[in-house]
Amino acid sequence: MAERRIDCRRCRHYFVTWDEDFPHGCRRMGFKSRRSPNDEVRCAMNGRTCRLFEQKQTPAARSQTPVR
Numbered sequence: 001m002a003e004r005r006i007d008c009r010r011c012r013h014y015f016v017t018w019d020e021d022f023p024h025g026c027r028r029m030g031f032k033s034r035r036s037p038n039d040e041v042r043c044a045m046n047g048r049t050c051r052l053f054e055q056k057q058t059p060a061a062r063s064q065t066p067v068r
Contacts, residue, residue: 006038006049012056028052 008014013028014037022032029052033040041050 004049006053008036008038008050008053010056011050012054013052026052 008024008026011026013026015025015027017023017025017032019032022034024034024036025032026037029037029041031037031040038050038053042048
């Protein structure tokens with residue numbers, strides 16, 4: 001059975017490095033990459049997805065009260 005693809009941008013450990021050569025990073029694993037951190041992990045782990053993924057906390061929804 002194929003594992004689902006992880007979107008690192010939804011992980012709490014993902015960050016943008018602002019380094020043109022290595023724009024993606026993973027705080028939990030401590031590296032920067034040209035590709036998505038999950039792609040790097042898949043290469044290193046023979047196709048297995050990242051086991052350290054943690055969903056980001058989403059901010060509370062804004063109320064639907066109209067602004068006056």
